[in-house]
Amino acid sequence: MRYIDEFREPELIARTSEEIRRLVDPARHYRVMEVCGGHTHAIYRFGLKDLLPENIELVHGPGCPVCVLPMGRIDDGLSMAADPNVIFTAFGDMMRVPGTHGSPLEHQARGADVRIVYSPADALKLARANPGRHVMFFAIGFETTAPSTALTLMRARAEGIRNFSIFCNHVTIIPAIRAILDSPDMRIDAFIGPGHVSTVIGCRPYEWIARHEGKPIVVSGFEPLDVLQSVVMLLRQLRAGEAKVENQYRRVVPWEGNRAALKAMADVFTLRSYFEWRGMGFISQSALALNDTYADWDAEKRFAIPGLRVTDPKAAQCGEVLKGVLKPVQCKLFGNECTPELPVGALMVSSEGACAAYYQYEHRKSALVSLPA
Amino acid sequence: MCLAIPGQIISLVDEAPHSALIDVMGVRRKVDVSLVEPDGIAPGDWVLIHVGFAMSKIQEQDAVEQLRMLQALGEATAAMEEVRGYSADEEGSSP
Numbered sequence: 001m002r003y004i005d006e007f008r009e010p011e012l013i014a015r016t017s018e019e020i021r022r023l024v025d026p027a028r029h030y031r032v033m034e035v036c037g038g039h040t041h042a043i044y045r046f047g048l049k050d051l052l053p054e055n056i057e058l059v060h061g062p063g064c065p066v067c068v069l070p071m072g073r074i075d076d077g078l079s080m081a082a083d084p085n086v087i088f089t090a091f092g093d094m095m096r097v098p099g100t101h102g103s104p105l106e107h108q109a110r111g112a113d114v115r116i117v118y119s120p121a122d123a124l125k126l127a128r129a130n131p132g133r134h135v136m137f138f139a140i141g142f143e144t145t146a147p148s149t150a151l152t153l154m155r156a157r158a159e160g161i162r163n164f165s166i167f168c169n170h171v172t173i174i175p176a177i178r179a180i181l182d183s184p185d186m187r188i189d190a191f192i193g194p195g196h197v198s199t200v201i202g203c204r205p206y207e208w209i210a211r212h213e214g215k216p217i218v219v220s221g222f223e224p225l226d227v228l229q230s231v232v233m234l235l236r237q238l239r240a241g242e243a244k245v246e247n248q249y250r251r252v253v254p255w256e257g258n259r260a261a262l263k264a265m266a267d268v269f270t271l272r273s274y275f276e277w278r279g280m281g282f283i284s285q286s287a288l289a290l291n292d293t294y295a296d297w298d299a300e301k302r303f304a305i306p307g308l309r310v311t312d313p314k315a316a317q318c319g320e321v322l323k324g325v326l327k328p329v330q331c332k333l334f335g336n337e338c339t340p341e342l343p344v345g346a347l348m349v350s351s352e353g354a355c356a357a358y359y360q361y362e363h364r365k366s367a368l369v370s371l372p373a
Numbered sequence: 374m375c376l377a378i379p380g381q382i383i384s385l386v387d388e389a390p391h392s393a394l395i396d397v398m399g400v401r402r403k404v405d406v407s408l409v410e411p412d413g414i415a416p417g418d419w420v421l422i423h424v425g426f427a428m429s430k431i432q433e434q435d436a437v438e439q440l441r442m443l444q445a446l447g448e449a450t451a452a453m454e455e456v457r458g459y460s461a462d463e464e465g466s467s468p
Contacts, residue, residue, distance in 0.1 A: 008438075008441070037375060038375055041446055042442075042446065045445065045446050045447070046445075064375075065375070091424070092451075092454075092455075093375075116458070117458070118424065118425060118454075118455045118456075118458035118459050119424045119425025119426070119458075119459055120424065120425070121405060121425050121426075121459075122425065122458070122459060122460045125460055141375075141424075144375065144423055144428070145423060145424050147408060147426065147428075148405075148423065148424045148425065148426040151405060151407055151408075151426065196375070196377050196421075196423065196428070199421070199428055199429045200428070222442055223438065223442060251431065251432065251435050252421065252429055252431055252435065253429075254429075258408055258428065258429065259411065260407060260408045260409075260410070260411050261408045261428070264407075264408070350375075351446075351447075351448065351451075352375050360447075
């Protein structure tokens with residue numbers, strides 16, 4: 001309870017935490033997966049584990065787009081940066097993710113024209129400003145960012161900007177959840193559903209989890225109280241033997257999602273028949289590619305991309321952590337060979353990655369505790 | 374990239390379609406509002422922004438809470454860096 005004073009509504013937090021204790025069956029062990037990396041970050045930051053009974057285990061899910069991208073795709077993207085006519089653009093989160101021959105930043109240091117953009121619209125702007133060069137945007141993200149890429153492509157097409165392309169690595173959340181449920185080494189009792197992805201897709205796509213898999217799912221906000229309330233809602237369902245989709249984050253997430261965003265995605269993207277995820281292998285229909293209308297803006301069609309499959313460094317256990325089979329600290333490289341300063345795996349790079357979040361809060365906490373008084 | 378950044382609409386930009394001038398803690402940038410236009414938007418409204426695009430309309434109180442949340446997560450600096458990074462929308466200006 002050491003963090004409780006810094007919460008905004010400490011009394012409500014304490015009451016909710018008490019209610020959780022009343023609802024749990026002490027004879028049972030609960031495994032609750034938070035799908036979204038934003039939740040992972042918040043859970044560590046606020047020490048929410050300390051507010052839950054021992055027998056509720058929070059399992060970190062695959063909802064960090066930087067983390068789930070396999071190294072082969074990073075190498076594929078970087079292969080285009082070798083062309084001196086290409087300006088390679090990506091979000092800042094991507095810049096330190098290791099490829100086989102270094103991260104985008106390291107390629108920049110070796111002379112490649114690698115630039116950070118904060119919006120795909122800014123990559124397009126760069127293309128307008130540099131008509132003699134080709135601007136490639138390395139697009140990543142779940143349904144939260146895919147609509148922005150779609151709108152940017154629609155604009156490029158409307159304006160006839162030809163020196164611009166997208167290397168599309170957008171992934172979709174539902175097939176990833178399905179893959180986790182299908183995995184024989186994973187037993188999950190309930191899900192804390194992603195918040196921002198759901199502003200786009202709404203709550204309806206999760207209904208199959210409840211209906212066919214019999215697992216409760218609550219779409220949740222990111223405040224400590226949001227997460228705790230979501231746990232209460234999940235426990236109530238489990239106790240009543242129910243499995244349904246509930247929306248704790250109603251103040252932001254409409255049940256039907258954002259229709260304009262869904263339409264933009266439908267107009268621009270097509271579902272890939274399969275896509276490789278780091279540590280999870282190939283998952284069918286789990287990622288987006290540009291449809292034929294946008295073929296001229298598709299980096300995979302405009303460039304000879306090697307299509308690499310690269311296995312992670314043997315000692316790194318990113319895949320197991322990503323699936324929730326291992327905790328970050330159980331990886332052999334955690335905290336010694338792999339740190340946020342010198343990451344070996346992508347989970348140590350993004351603040352939404354389980355390893356980086358764990359390192360920043362839990363690891364430091366235990367390091368402090370072990371110091372002599 | 375995964376940050377949801379709350380901002381307030383200052384004005385709708387006439388010369389650029391689907392664009393609004395948005396204030397995030399004193400920094401003003403043009404942001405694409407296509408995806409919230411169907412909900413009806415006006416100066417004074419609050420939105421959550423992802424990678425330069427407004428994704429949802431929110432209440433002022435939720436915007437304040439979201440800012441506080443970003444601060445608590447140590448992400449406020451990154452959020453402001455992102456907002457400042459949205460290029461100022463002049464043709465030819467580099468980000």
